[in-house]
Amino acid sequence: MNDHREIVFLTLCPVTMPTTFPFHRRAALAVAIASSCAASCGGASAADIKLNQLGFLPGAVKVAVVPETGATTFSVIRAAGGTGGGTVVLQGTLSAARSAPESGETVRQADFSTLTTAGRYQLRVAGLPDSLPFDVSASAFQALNAGAIRAYYYNRASIALDRQHAGVYARAAGHPDTSVMVHASAASSARPAGTIISSPKGWYDAGDYNKYIVNSGISTYTLLAAWEDFPAQFRQQALNIPESGNGIPDLLNETLWNLQWMLTMQDPNDGGVYHKLTDKSFDGFVMPADAHQQRYVVQKTTAAALDFAAVMATASRVLAPYDKQLPGLAARMRTAAERAWRWANANPRAYYQQPADIKTGEYGDQDVRDEFAWAAAELFITTGDAAYYQAMQAPTVQATVPSWGQVDSLAWMSLARHRQHLAAVADQALIASRIDTLSSQLAAVSQRSAYGTAMQAADYVWGSNAMVLNQAMVLLHGYRLTGKRTYLDAAQANFDYILGRNAVDISFVTGFGARSTLHPHHRPSEADGIAAPVPGFVAGGPQPGREDQKDCKASYASTLPARAYLDDVCSYASNEVAINWNAPLVYVSAALQALTPAPAK
Ligand code: G3I
Ligand code: 9MR
Numbered sequence: 001m002n003d004h005r006e007i008v009f010l011t012l013c014p015v016t017m018p019t020t021f022p023f024h025r026r027a028a029l030a031v032a033i034a035s036s037c038a039a040s041c042g043g044a045s046a047a048d049i050k051l052n053q054l055g056f057l058p059g060a061v062k063v064a065v066v067p068e069t070g071a072t073t074f075s076v077i078r079a080a081g082g083t084g085g086g087t088v089v090l091q092g093t094l095s096a097a098r099s100a101p102e103s104g105e106t107v108r109q110a111d112f113s114t115l116t117t118a119g120r121y122q123l124r125v126a127g128l129p130d131s132l133p134f135d136v137s138a139s140a141f142q143a144l145n146a147g148a149i150r151a152y153y154y155n156r157a158s159i160a161l162d163r164q165h166a167g168v169y170a171r172a173a174g175h176p177d178t179s180v181m182v183h184a185s186a187a188s189s190a191r192p193a194g195t196i197i198s199s200p201k202g203w204y205d206a207g208d209y210n211k212y213i214v215n216s217g218i219s220t221y222t223l224l225a226a227w228e229d230f231p232a233q234f235r236q237q238a239l240n241i242p243e244s245g246n247g248i249p250d251l252l253n254e255t256l257w258n259l260q261w262m263l264t265m266q267d268p269n270d271g272g273v274y275h276k277l278t279d280k281s282f283d284g285f286v287m288p289a290d291a292h293q294q295r296y297v298v299q300k301t302t303a304a305a306l307d308f309a310a311v312m313a314t315a316s317r318v319l320a321p322y323d324k325q326l327p328g329l330a331a332r333m334r335t336a337a338e339r340a341w342r343w344a345n346a347n348p349r350a351y352y353q354q355p356a357d358i359k360t361g362e363y364g365d366q367d368v369r370d371e372f373a374w375a376a377a378e379l380f381i382t383t384g385d386a387a388y389y390q391a392m393q394a395p396t397v398q399a400t401v402p403s404w405g406q407v408d409s410l411a412w413m414s415l416a417r418h419r420q421h422l423a424a425v426a427d428q429a430l431i432a433s434r435i436d437t438l439s440s441q442l443a444a445v446s447q448r449s450a451y452g453t454a455m456q457a458a459d460y461v462w463g464s465n466a467m468v469l470n471q472a473m474v475l476l477h478g479y480r481l482t483g484k485r486t487y488l489d490a491a492q493a494n495f496d497y498i499l500g501r502n503a504v505d506i507s508f509v510t511g512f513g514a515r516s517t518l519h520p521h522h523r524p525s526e527a528d529g530i531a532a533p534v535p536g537f538v539a540g541g542p543q544p545g546r547e548d549q550k551d552c553k554a555s556y557a558s559t560l561p562a563r564a565y566l567d568d569v570c571s572y573a574s575n576e577v578a579i580n581w582n583a584p585l586v587y588v589s590a591a592l593q594a595l596t597p598a599p600a601k
Helices: 023-040 142-154 163-169 213-229 231-235 250-264 302-322 329-346 369-383 386-392 408-417 428-448 464-482 485-498 523-527 579-595
Strands: 006-008 020-022 063-067 073-078 088-093 098-100 105-111 119-124 134-136 180-182 274-278 296-300
Touching (some): 088 119, 142 163, 142 250, 213 231, 213 274, 213 302, 213 408, 213 579, 231 250, 231 579, 250 302, 250 329, 274 302, 302 329, 369 386, 369 408, 408 428, 408 464, 428 464, 428 485, 464 485, 464 579, 485 579
Parallel strands (some): 180 296
Antiparallel strands (some): 006 020, 073 119, 119 134, 274 296
16 A cells, blocks of 8 residues: 555535545545534445445345445444444454445445344444444345335325325325326327327326336336246235235235226227326426326337237236136236237337427337337247247347336346246247346456446446346346356345445435435425435436436536435436336345345354
C-alpha cells in the first residue's frame, strides 16, 4: 500500500465532501462522513459496511462489502442490545481490495459463510461503524416473499382494499374499467372506435394506473413460474387476501386477478389482443378512486398477442388441477392462447406505435422473434404438439437475461422446468446448454466484481433492480439444472444487493430492512397520507439516464451507474415500482428459501 495513493471516497448525502484525499487520512474521514451523513440522510454513508439487511439462511454464502480503509480483518459480533451483545463469535480476513468502477469505490469483501447458528449479529471492522444488524435464520426470506406477493394485492384495480386485508393501506376502489372505449388505433369492423367494452380487474402496472399486456406478460408468467418450480413454498402460504381459504393457493389467487383481466383484452371477434388499457395521459398523484379519466384500449399488437399466448398457455397447465374451483377456465385459457397465436402469425409485424393523443407508457418492441419463440415454447409444453416446437426454431433462439422486451430465456427456463415430460422432438442438450452458458457468464462476472454481483456498468438500465433479480433467476435455473454451487452463490449475491449490499447502502424493498426505500414513485404511497410507503415493492434502482431530473427538485447524488439513485417520489427513472420488477423478487426469494442446502454439520 502506498501512503500517497489517492482513492475516491463517496458520499450519498447532499453535503459537500472532498472526493479525493490521501490514504493516511481516509479512515478518519470515513468516520467524519459517517457522522455527518447520519444527521442529514438517515444514516447511510460511504463508510458503511454494506450487507443484506434482512439476513441469511444458515447454509447460504454470506458476504458483506467493506469500504477500503486498509483494515485486513473483520469480526462478527452478537448484535448490540441482545443477549451477549458485542461478543465476538467469528473472526476472519478481508479479501484483497478491488475497485468498483460502476460506483467509483475501492472495497473488500468479508466472507462469513461459516456463521451458521441462528441469531442476530453485526459485522465489525476497526475504524468503521459497526454494520446494521442482520439475522441468521431458517426462515430468513419467508416474510419478504409474502410481502412481495401482497404488493400485487395492494396494486389491484377495480376493487376496494378493506381493513381486514389491507390494514392501514385500506382504500376505496378505483378504475372499475367496465366502460372502456375502443381507441381509433384499435378499431375494427366488429368493434369500431368508440365501442364500449368491459375490462375490469388486473394490477396497475406500476406507480401509474394503466394496465399493459406486454408488461403483464412477463410479470404474470414469472409468478406462475415460481409456482411451477416451488409449489411447496406456496401451498400453505396464507397471504390474507380476499380469496384466502378458497381451496386455491394464494399465489395463484393473486395471479388470477390479473389473468382474469388479461382474458378481457382479447377481441373475441378475431383473437387479437389489445396492447394496453390506459388513460390518455398519466394521472396526477391521487388515490385510485379519485382518478376519473376515460379509459381506452389501444392498438392490437403482435407482441401483446404473443405474450398473452405464452401466459395463457402457462396458466392453462397451472390451473388445470383446479377445474373444480374454476370450472372450464384452464380450457378457455388454452383456446385463448391458440387463437392469439394464430392472430400473431397472421399479423407478424403489428408493432406498437404510440398514437398522437396517447401519452402513457409504450412498452414498444420492434423485434418480436423472442416473443414468437416464447409463445411457441409454452404452447408446446402445454399441448405436446411438436409443431409448436418446430415453430420455435430453437437453434436460432438466444438466451439473455429476461426483461419485458426480451423474453427468449423465459422459453428456455420453461423448457428446462418441464424437460422430463417434453415430446421427443425437443433438443434437451440445447435447452440445458443455453441456460448453463448464460449462468456461467453471469457467475464469472460475479466472481471478479468488487461487490461480488453479476452487475456490470451497462446493466444499470431503467429498472436495474429487475436486471439484478432476473440475473439471479437465471442463475437459480442454472443451479437447478447443473447443481453448480457457484450459480447458487451468485444468485444469493445478487439478492443481497437488493437488500442492502449495494453502493447506495439501502434495501430497495419498501418496508423490508433497517434502511429501505421510503419515497417510491407510486401514486398510492404518495397520496394516501401515510408516512410509510406501501410495503413489499422493489424500487426501480440506480441508472444514470436520470430522465426525470427535469421533474425533480432534488438532485441525484451521483451520475455513476450504481449510484444514480434518488429516493424521491419525483424519480420515476430510478424509484418507481412495477409489477415486472416485483415478480423476480417473488421468484428469487422463494427459490433461495427452497434451494439453499442446510449447513454441513
Ligand atoms: O432499446 C434501447 C436500446 O437499443 C438502447 O441500447 C438502450 C440504451 O439506453 O435503450 C433501450 O431503450 C430503453 C427501453 O426502456 C428498453 O429497454 C430506454 O432507454 C429506456 O428509457 C426504456 O425505459 C422504459 C421506461 O418505461 C420508459 O419508456 C423501461 O424499460 C420501462 O420499464 C418503463 O415502464 C414504465 C411504463 O412505461 C409506464 N408505467 C411505469 C413503468 C415503469 O417505470
Ligand atoms: O408517473 C409516470 C410514470 O409512471 C412513468 O413511468 C414515467 C415515464 O413514462 O412518467 C411518469 O409521469 C411523468 C411524466 O412522464 C412527465 N411529467 C411528470 C409525470 C409524473 O411525475
